[in-house]
Amino acid sequence: MLEPVQVFADALKMVLSGMTGETGGGDFNEIVSCMPCEEPVSGIMRLKNKRGWIRIVMEKSTGIEIVERMLGCPEHGLSQSELEDGVVEFLNVVAGMAKAALAGGPYYFELAVPSYEHDFEPGVPPDGATYMVARFPLGDICLGFLIR
């Protein structure tokens, strides 16, 4: 297994726990392309000092659950813009934690400002990227990265 996969998986689990209180799950598998989603929500960070990106994808229902927990108000009723902003912020924190763990190695990257992907299609082959899916009680979360 590539070291960054473990790093990102650990970061995902720790950030989910820290931001939502979800402590269960986290088992993950590498997959060949992003998992299929009926209604995906997706954020991407295009790296500054490397050619590549980090992407997070999940079902909309999972994204809503995560962002509502981040905001501490499960009955709040999220707007679409809050959902998109929250998914992107979640990716931002995962990337920050992974970056620190990768410091000093060949996969080290600098953080950039992430954005929401309105047109991401999960089935498209990843062209050299690595994808993994982690399973949580809240739902599956797919994380992909390409760091060159």
Next chain:
Amino acid sequence: MKILIVDDSRVARKTIALTIEALGFVYEEASTGNEALDILADRSDEFSLVILDWNMPGLSGIEVLRRIKRDARLKSIPVMMATTEMERSSMIEAVKAGAKHYVTKPFTPEHLSVRILQSLGVA
């Protein structure tokens, strides 16, 4: 006491705002570094603390921090970085630039509360 929250993420600002409200303080939000500097330039006397993200479009948080600390009218306002930049070198850079405290995301409301109170000098 009024706190200025500077973060490009609306959700991040809201999570910080919830903690500030729970402490009984009031807040104002800025979504960019330039917006924050404009607010401070107009009403610097209103703010007891600035909570500042690092990675933002346009002016970065560290640059905003440096500009605050270079400005004679603003430099006495304590600044706390709240960021995903969690490497030691980043923390040192921020503290050297004048940050009073540095918290890394994700943080718990309890941790953030303590840092806010410390930054305000009321802990």
